[in-house]
Amino acid sequence: MKVSVFRKEHFNAAHRLNNPAWDAETNAKIFGKCNNPNYHGHNYELIVEVAGEVDPNTGYVMDLKILSDLIKTEVLDPFDHKNLNLDTTEFAELIPSAENICIVIYNKLRTHLNPLNDLRITLYETERNYVQYPVK
Numbered sequence: 001m002k003v004s005v006f007r008k009e010h011f012n013a014a015h016r017l018n019n020p021a022w023d024a025e026t027n028a029k030i031f032g033k034c035n036n037p038n039y040h041g042h043n044y045e046l047i048v049e050v051a052g053e054v055d056p057n058t059g060y061v062m063d064l065k066i067l068s069d070l071i072k073t074e075v076l077d078p079f080d081h082k083n084l085n086l087d088t089t090e091f092a093e094l095i096p097s098a099e100n101i102c103i104v105i106y107n108k109l110r111t112h113l114n115p116l117n118d119l120r121i122t123l124y125e126t127e128r129n130y131v132q133y134p135v136k
Helices: 024-035 064-079 098-110
Strands: 002-015 040-053 118-124 130-133
Touching: 002 064, 040 064, 040 098, 064 098, 098 118, 098 130
Parallel strands: none
Antiparallel strands: 002 040, 040 118, 118 130
16 A cells, blocks of 8 residues: 655745747737746745655655755755746756746656655645646
């Protein structure tokens, strides 16, 4: 039987939704206020779910201290209080939409976890808007 464990974190970041292949008018029409040339920011809430079998030796699916440290290294340190468009390599050529941020976080964490465990990322951009990856 699988059990899920969760770690909730918080980070602040600025971004701009802008497709360089489009003209300014199209970007403004599609992205609205999110296309502000001076950027805008969010207080992101991140929930990382790891699911798997409970290890009979530890009683853990995963040591949550290890998960916390991993999130700090892979997500918080590179993204917190950063301009995602300008300060990160991950979004140098990728539009930093909530969907793309969620997928990037998944990919950064997935490589460090037991391949037998499932991983799911939930990212709240606002209290009312959030994304999840992968889709169940």
